Amino acid sequence: MNEIGLHEEEILSLLNDAKIKDFTYDRVLSSMCTTPHRIAVKAHMQFIESNMGDFGLFRGTHGMEEEVIRMTGDMLHCSSAEGYLTTGGTESNIQALRSMRNLHERKHPGCRLNVVVPRSAHFSFDKVSDILDIEVRKVPLESDLKISVEAMQSLIDENTVGLVAVAGSTEFGQVDPIGKISELALEHDLPLHVDAAFGGFVLPFLPEKHMFDFSLQGVTSIAIDPHKMGLSTIPSGILLFREFKHLNCLKAHAPYLTVDSQYTMTGTRSGAAVAATFAVMKFLGKKGYTGIVSKCMEMTRHLVKKAAEIGIEPVIDPVMNVVVLQVPEPAMVRATLSSEYNWHVSITRDPKALRLVIMPHMSCEMIDMFMSDLVKVLDSTSKAKSE
Numbered sequence: 001m002n003e004i005g006l007h008e009e010e011i012l013s014l015l016n017d018a019k020i021k022d023f024t025y026d027r028v029l030s031s032m033c034t035t036p037h038r039i040a041v042k043a044h045m046q047f048i049e050s051n052m053g054d055f056g057l058f059r060g061t062h063g064m065e066e067e068v069i070r071m072t073g074d075m076l077h078c079s080s081a082e083g084y085l086t087t088g089g090t091e092s093n094i095q096a097l098r099s100m101r102n103l104h105e106r107k108h109p110g111c112r113l114n115v116v117v118p119r120s121a122h123f124s125f126d127k128v129s130d131i132l133d134i135e136v137r138k139v140p141l142e143s144d145l146k147i148s149v150e151a152m153q154s155l156i157d158e159n160t161v162g163l164v165a166v167a168g169s170t171e172f173g174q175v176d177p178i179g180k181i182s183e184l185a186l187e188h189d190l191p192l193h194v195d196a197a198f199g200g201f202v203l204p205f206l207p208e209k210h211m212f213d214f215s216l217q218g219v220t221s222i223a224i225d226p227h228k229m230g231l232s233t234i235p236s237g238i239l240l241f242r243e244f245k246h247l248n249c250l251k252a253h254a255p256y257l258t259v260d261s262q263y264t265m266t267g268t269r270s271g272a273a274v275a276a277t278f279a280v281m282k283f284l285g286k287k288g289y290t291g292i293v294s295k296c297m298e299m300t301r302h303l304v305k306k307a308a309e310i311g312i313e314p315v316i317d318p319v320m321n322v323v324v325l326q327v328p329e330p331a332m333v334r335a336t337l338s339s340e341y342n343w344h345v346s347i348t349r350d351p352k353a354l355r356l357v358i359m360p361h362m363s364c365e366m367i368d369m370f371m372s373d374l375v376k377v378l379d380s381t382s383k384a385k386s387e
């Protein structure tokens, strides 16, 4: 650290230097985050110092957190759901599985516990395995990139603490057969966590109805991220439990705060993100989110059509605003798009293909520009291969 503080102008100049090195979202097709809504930014700034780790001092902000939980529970068909605002899908998933582990009654002390998750689950579940020392059993995917319930059933045993289903997989935007997984969970008397970190702010606003939330009796917890399709600021995640006992088993005594206990993983928590999420949800309402999702789906269809015109098919018909294109040499295509054309895309693991997330910061014009550069990259890649 420097001995003496710098002048404000120098700091601002350093900040600008850093800022111009960041990519702007208008060249990004790989992220599940986006430019937050202006009302969310405004609210975030207004509550910048608010700490939800000691919410007795910030009662107004805490009231907003309670209202966000109520609104989200209502949207996901359980208005009495309990929960809190997390830093995002990773924390929500870790806490949901920690709750399963804490509630599990061990039948075989000494045996390693396990949780059964789809192979398409986000890599946060690998962190769970390390942190909680639980085996994460991965269910293989069918050709439509969903799990089969029979395959999930075959991995359950007496040391299983719970099941996980994905509503909007990170790589393909696919939704598992959650209705059937819910029945399986009820049959085995196991909790079922649904990772809807991405899909949670998409599926309720699509014209086709997908069963994925608390309307299914077996679903006991849901992760849903306002900082993805909810258009809030980072870090905004939400973890909801159907019943208080699932939250209560995460309780830790807090000896020197204004509140005597915490259920959260982190101590100090951003009240700014709470205010941002409250503001954007109130501002947009169901109608606003429906409009945003419908625009993203229109762009998704536009991209699929443009790709078909050059003979490229998606791996699956997009269920939501994620398109995965079957291009030759996806890793090389991705690298060239980035180094020569400043487009940022990602690739999937199995099958290997080009992954594009169609977020609200995009437009059909941006997609057209991208597609015209993709054609050039595909040409140069096929030439390079034939030489």
Ligand code: PLP
Pocket (backbone or CB within 6 Å): 032, 087, 088, 089, 090, 091, 093, 122, 124, 166, 168, 169, 170, 195, 196, 197, 198, 225, 237
């Ligand atoms: N779950 C799903 C389905 C995701 O797509 C992601 C991130 O993209 C996460 C969890 C992790 O979310 P975060 O990066 O906010 O922790």
